[in-house]
Amino acid sequence: MAVSTFARPVSRPEEIDILLKGVERYNPDKIGLLEDYLAHQCANPDPATNHDVMANLALLKMYQFNPTMLDLDVIRRILAKALISTSQGDFNLCLYLLTDDICQDPSISKLLTLRDYLERAQFDGFWKEMYGEDDEEEESAV
Numbered sequence: 001m002a003v004s005t006f007a008r009p010v011s012r013p014e015e016i017d018i019l020l021k022g023v024e025r026y027n028p029d030k031i032g033l034l035e036d037y038l039a040h041q042c043a044n045p046d047p048a049t050n051h052d053v054m055a056n057l058a059l060l061k062m063y064q065f066n067p068t069m070l071d072l073d074v075i076r077r078i079l080a081k082a083l084i085s086t087s088q089g090d091f092n093l094c095l096y097l098l099t100d101d102i103c104q105d106p107s108i109s110k111l112l113t114l115r116d117y118l119e120r121a122q123f124d125g126f127w128k129e130m131y132g133e134d135d136e137e138e139e140s141a142v
Helices: 002-007 014-021 028-043 053-065 072-083 090-095 100-104 106-119 123-131 136-141
Strands: none
Touching: 014 028, 014 053, 028 053, 028 072, 053 072, 053 090, 072 090, 072 106, 100 106, 106 123
16 A cells, blocks of 8 residues: 555656556656746645656666756756655665765755764754854854
8 A cells, every 4th residue: 555655646747658558658848847836846835745766766777868958957856855854764765876976966965964964863064054053152052
């Protein structure tokens, strides 16, 4: 039962569902459609319906096959969605589809560092990395 929920969120549009089930999932002309769907996921505040890992993995796979169409901003958003996902494996699944060059990008590298802090339950380190060092004035207000 959990697999079907993982595979198809209730909020996934029919057009995306059909795309992911067929050979069109590898059509580079569909990258824009999946990027728009990711933007919709990012704009949706409901955590139960705003993360479609299968669609996001399909987009990363398309970038893998079509590196000239790669968009680092989109990859950052996919990784950020995976980082805050309740499914622990989503981030690693996305990471497996990225090259070392992409992972060396400073913004992607920062997400990797944040993931490491969360995995080790080092929340102070996570927040310091996320927002930088706080000055003493802000710390005393907390």
